[in-house]
Amino acid sequence: MELKISDLTKRYGNKLALKGFSYTFTPGIYGILGANGAGKSTLMNLITDNVKRDEGEILWEGTDILSLGAAFRALVGYMPQEQGMYGDYSARAFLRYMAQIKGLPRKAARGQIEELLELVNLSDAAHRRVGGFSGGMRQRVMLAQALLGDPKVLILDEPTAGLDPKERLRLRHYISNLSQDRIVFLSTHIVSDIESIAKDVLLMKEGTLVTHGTPETLIEKAKGKDLEDVYMFWLGAD
């Protein structure tokens, strides 16, 4: 299982959002760190084919994801930073709708939805309108929809924002368990979320990959105590 990105470039008008990004991802968790506007969300939108790329290629098992089209998107679970959802849907109805969009068989989806609701601790509130949910609850609904269909590539943009410490810990464990047989992209500002679980950490600045490595290597290189020191060492000027 391999997702290879080569020379990926994206411009928004005159602004260069991503500049010749190259990396090969294999199963495991990849923590992506960077200041606002560093190109993290652009990278994720390019992998989900939400944004048209200008240059470069993204290959899944050697085939460009654009050629694979819906077949590749069927392997992707995406949790965007923005908590967009239908406020008048219940959490269960929203997940059911997303399962249909993802083309999951109805029977299988039903069971999976209940499992995921249990996982994100929303079983008791699943019938309530998401419009009345707190930010943390909405975040959990978004995570549950990303996990629908057992995706091989999981893209999580700020998944722990708004969660209380207990939920964050729970989620971290779950994501850690998921990483055995899939590629997980985890973009966050809370560096402690990835320190213990990330296989590799990618530091991005102004659309380029500044450095990457295991948390231990990076900490050692930066001569710090934790990833926060690494962040300040490489990206502190921001």
Place this chain on the structure above:
Amino acid sequence: MEWRRVLLGKAFLSILALLVVLNTFFFYYQHGGSYGQFGVRAESYNRNLEELASLSWEEGVAACDAYHEEVSQAIMNGNWDRGPDRYKSASMDAIKAQLEYLISYPPYLNGIEKDAKKIQGVSLFSDPNSFNYKNTVKTANDFARMKGRDVSFGHDMAVTDVLEDRWADYSIVLLAAVICAMFLAERRAGLWPMIYAAPGGRVKLAAKRVGILLAGSLIGTVAVLGPRILLSAWLYNGLDEWGRLLQSIPMFKNVPVPMTVGQFWLFYMAVKAAGTFLIGLVLWAVMSMVANLGLALCAAGLLLAAEYACTTIRSGSAFAILRYANLFSYVDYIQVFQRYLNLNLFGALISGSDLVLVILPPLCFVCAGACLAVARYKHPVAPANRLLRFADGMRKKVDPGTARGGLMALETGKLFIRRKGLLLLILLALVLTESVPPYRRYDPLDMYDQYYEQLYAGPITGETAASLEAELAASTEAERSSSLMRLINTVSRAPEGAWLVPSGPYDSVWSQDDEGRHGATALLALLFLVLLISPIASQENEARVKLLMFASPGGRGRLWRRKASLAALASALVWAMVYGTEFFLISRYYGPFTCLAAPTSSLGLSTICYTFFGSESSTPIWLTLSLHYGRRLLIMLSVGQLCMLTSSLCRRNRDAMLVNMGLVVIPAALVNIGSKALAPVSFLIPLEGVPVFFRSTPFIVCALVGAASAALSCYWLTTHRAVFRAAVHRLSAHRVKQN
């Protein structure tokens, strides 16, 4: 600040401007005549009235009778021609009614006095404590004020036409509702706790809002009613008649308070403004009592429904008081004002119109107090009320059971249930219950023509002519004979294979009716189609789930296919409802569609139905009829796809609605009231179908527009453009944040 936010806010000002323009414009159109001939009807009325003004009232009545006699003779002789003054007959009728009323008014007043004296002498009614006795005495006393007042002949329509429809009344109430919605906007924006916590955020703010509501009601009343009153006075030459006694106008016969037309308008506007203020206060109090906005709207809706139901209580009922002590008495105040009815209020008698006035100030005071109390004591954060908890429980039970449908079912549910499409369809059904079929051309001999067409319906043979000749020989009535002669003439020139077809329903389908019913029906269909389909794709943008959809395997082509199918389904549904009703009404009013196998050219033989069937078409009528309605379906499908395209381009449902209104409904409305400039870009003409039925170009153009819209919406919803735009938008928002 609050005054400026509400009364100078974009929402209030734009709705006020829109309502003023619509009310004034439609009033002008409605009373000016039909199809771009503004002023024709009013001109006819003014001209005929001014011709008769120099005569005495009795001579005037005689002149009207003479005119009608002349028309009858012309009809009998078969040479009746409406001439240049198409509305003369209707004008003369109205003027005659006015003159007869003026002659009868003094005797009417004397009659009330005499009846009162007579009835007091009857032992059955002579008990001074009985309702009948008190009622008789009060009626006589009330109307005694009118004795010796001089009624006069004048331009009654300058007053009556303003009061003819309820558009202005409901427009003013709508403005009050908009102000209330603006008061509650803080709840939608999540600002309520913050405002409630501020020192001036409770009673002080509510008191300011009471003032704003009062000012808004006054502004709305003057802005909506004022132009209509002035316009009507100008159209009907009533500008110099403000000093005329109001009771000179027949509709105010039962008003026992002497006042001039000018005084009436001032009084009427004052009551309307105060009534609107009261309605606004009640709506605001009820809605602010309920924290949940959806429930608040339901509560307000239920209250209005209950009040409306009370307006149907009969005058003789023990609960008749509820009919007057009712919010709708202030909406439709003219009905209350012109009606004289004494009510028994705990033994005392009060007239319905007085009751409505007497209770108005205390009610306003109480409701304003209630609003202040709610603002003070209603806390923004509270546990969910019982109803919401119940709804929650119900959803818990129902939710797992609704997992059966596929994506199409979910999309359908989204449009019809969550986006309230079903409510729109119910509303359309309610509107359709009030609709009337397209008018046929009026012909005084119509009745006989229809009768004989039905009697001899079928293929024309030698026997048909012989039977008609026999009928003619036996006929003693001039109209009947005239009709038979026309039919015999038709039968004699009929080509081989022609039928005699009962043409009533077909004429209604294809006639170019003077009242523009085809246009009104088409406009209704387009309006509801736009309202229904507009959020179909914009809802994803508004809910900000576009990125999510787009990253999913079925979120592009599959979703677009479902949405396109749903747009087609909604279009077909609106088409079926609107034109199904039209078909049903036509067959109910003008008889069933018979002789469907007859060649279409047979319709051209009819004396009534000759508008479009001069052709030699041998196509059976059923096929022509199917084509006619089928083409309308095609137009509706095309409009549906166009609405979906614009919806996919808009970021909000409201924007989609406005754009579609601008693209589809407004040009159609303007074409319907006579604008020729917009005819080529409006869907109204091909949807009406009547003048363009035999031309295929408009239909081909519409089909192309539909196909192009479908293709473009497919492109837009399945490629990166929409998402790219969203990304650019996010980036620019981010830049602003950074700056």
